Amino acid sequence: MENIISISGNVKFPITLDPGVWIFDDRRVDLNTYFDEAIEKTDALEEYTKSISKHWDREIMEGAIYPPTLKSEKKFEKEKVLTGTFGVPLAPFIKNAEPNEDASSVIIISHNGEEQVSLEDAMGMILGFSKEGKPLKEDGPIHAYFGDGSNYNSPFKNISSFQIK
Numbered sequence: 001m002e003n004i005i006s007i008s009g010n011v012k013f014p015i016t017l018d019p020g021v022w023i024f025d026d027r028r029v030d031l032n033t034y035f036d037e038a039i040e041k042t043d044a045l046e047e048y049t050k051s052i053s054k055h056w057d058r059e060i061m062e063g064a065i066y067p068p069t070l071k072s073e074k075k076f077e078k079e080k081v082l083t084g085t086f087g088v089p090l091a092p093f094i095k096n097a098e099p100n101e102d103a104s105s106v107i108i109i110s111h112n113g114e115e116q117v118s119l120e121d122a123m124g125m126i127l128g129f130s131k132e133g134k135p136l137k138e139d140g141p142i143h144a145y146f147g148d149g150s151n152y153n154s155p156f157k158n159i160s161s162f163q164i165k
Helices: 019-024 044-062 068-083 091-097 119-123
Strands: 005-009 015-017 086-089 105-110 113-118 126-131 143-145 159-164
Touching: 005 091, 015 091, 019 086, 019 126, 086 091, 091 119, 091 159, 105 119, 113 119
Parallel strands: 005 159
Antiparallel strands: 005 015, 086 126, 105 113, 105 159, 126 143
């Protein structure tokens, strides 16, 4: 149970998070490249449309039978999951907890103490949950990074919960 993280406080729905299942989450990002690349905000519908269009184009050009390259791509993706360093955005979890209208900050509670950040900064945070394919056991279960990567070399570690104020 030490790997379960809670979001509570000034919210309509206190929730718990299990970082152990995030490896299967489609929202996961590669932390090795996330802060280096220019972050473009894309609309979910636009992303879905592009994905479907690419698949449709491939079927038209190569037929409905998947070519050998698709098998290679799937193998590469599986290998990446087993060896990658990943994180997920904190914003969807905060939105699911539904902070009350007067909520303005988030206290990050860890074994090392507490840090207070604005709700806006927290909405941009990325929660690291694996390093080189392994869960963060020694100083985890998660690390928290600001969305701009300003604390990439010294993230918040040993986090046990988020308290919304």
